[in-house]
Amino acid sequence: MAASQTPRLKPADPAGNPAVAALAGLELPLPLAVAFSGGADSTVLLLAAAARWPGQVQAIHVHHGLQEAADAFEQHCKHVCAELGIPLHVRRVHARNALGESPEDAARNARYQALARAARDAELKAVLLGQHADDQVETLLLALSRGAGLPGLAAMPPVFQREGMVFVRPLLALSARAIREWIAEQGVLVVEDPTNTDTSFTRNRIRRVVLPALEECFPQYRETFARTSRHAAQAQELLESVAVEDLARMGGTPALTALQVLPRARQGNVLRHWLRSAHQAQASAAQLEELLDQVADCRTRGHKIRIKVGGGFVERSGERLAYRDESA
Template sequence: MAAWCARWLPASADASASPTTVAVAYSAGADSTALLLAAQQRWPGRVQALHVHHGLQAAADGFEALAVSFCELHGIGLQVRRVQAAHAPRQSPEDAARDVRYTTLADMAQQAGASAVLLGQHADDQAETLLLALSRGAGLPGLAAMPDRFQRHGVVFGRPLLGLPSRALRDWLETAGHAFVDDPTNTDLRYTRNRIRAILMPAWETCFPGFRPLLARSAGHAAQAQVLLDDLALIDLAQTGMPPAIQGLQLLSRERQANALRHWLRCSAGVAASAAQLDELLDQIADCRTRGHRIRIKVASGFVTREGGRLAFARLTGTSPI
């Protein structure tokens, strides 16, 4: 198990003489417990467990208590941070909790001097993510599912266990007699991901035994294709400028315009247009042939507007266009 962790970190961080701390996001659930123990085996004395108490359910106090006792038993350093992860209007509880968790984990890792934060998502999580993306009609970024490495809030995050099924992790823990908790919300079928886990995944396993690595392969293909589209977007945006000039966009095919606009909105404003919003924007760009042509299209938390000969993104909060 420890070898899966070692394969993730770069050689510089894995050097035995390096004092670098390796942080593990530790919820006290089975997946993060297996990851924490594997990391401790690979880098003894250099692992810091990071536990985020979300304050969303009564059972969270028990999760924290087990995290404290488990880390004391195994001689692993532990940071605990209590947060409030209540969701805003029209924001899903899952999205709100995830945003707060990543922000908090990044801050805790920086305080610990960690070079990376390891996350316990596994092959089942990857398959669920892809099925969820398919159910929502996602594009390539969604179909690429979860990357094994990414950066957020100035911290590198890694998922070294994406190639391992959940059952393998639980079997390892149960055989060794290690304690972990089961989050009661994981069986709440009001959440889409839980319905996928409880109903759809068993059906796929019945029809297509061993389907998880195949879905992971499809996600990998989508991720590779998205890298190429991002490279093409950078080439096109280098010609149109940032923010993009309308006349420059009009020289591109509609498909390349769409690709460039998605990249611009994602990288400059952190938002994504729906298919309908993007189609409307492309129609407006095609019709924009006079100085007086006005563009103002709702996209995510703001509007894409025309500012002279270029597009701009203005947030609803009244901040300046991007």
């Protein structure tokens, strides 16, 4: 870990902080928190937020306990917040991945849960996250590598709700280079996660190999990729509105005869929406295709449907589809 016990916290030119402009036009509910890891991204965000909303900003540090440096990260964050006079809340999590869930997903889910609970306990109204333009590009490339649909291509939304808390990503138009250059120029010392250099992680390989190649071939790739993600998000929003209307006409649960008169793509759209919104289940492409085939073939009362999706099964229940949780 590259950090100092006495980091420089008050740069000579705080107005040059690139995150200041990103926050300038935001009107957010106050008070709020910054998810503070002690790294460069969350440090510039914390400094900018404290300047934008004096006395209305707190910090939340999530201690994952996944590496030896975690205790030192926590101490660094405590020192920074003490020097700035910003209240700090530390939450410790021990994420265990469930069956079919990656350790990275488990850690991310545990982090969001901890951030939301800490913010609620402190009666805060929103949590700011430090993801930037390069993170957004990495997310989009990962989605493309998995053959993701529109939700994946939309990448990370600038504003979303989770665990009853509003999360905001104000730095998505800001490059990692701009953040790092300002940190270096101002002499602000931050922690460096040693796993960021581990190229066994796909994100790190993208960061070290793919992004420099994109920079050379397409210097404006951050802006153009972000535009693609915005287009995907808008298209997905439209599909969601169509799915809501289709499901409402069916009475809130998929009806077989009503599904069968819709085009296959529209059937898939409403079924994905129903599974996600009503049952927090995500069907794979293969599962959805199998389900659509079964819906098409379901022409007699004796035709049964039972397809594994997520942690349960989609089954036929009379003339409708039902979802049965496997643990129920």
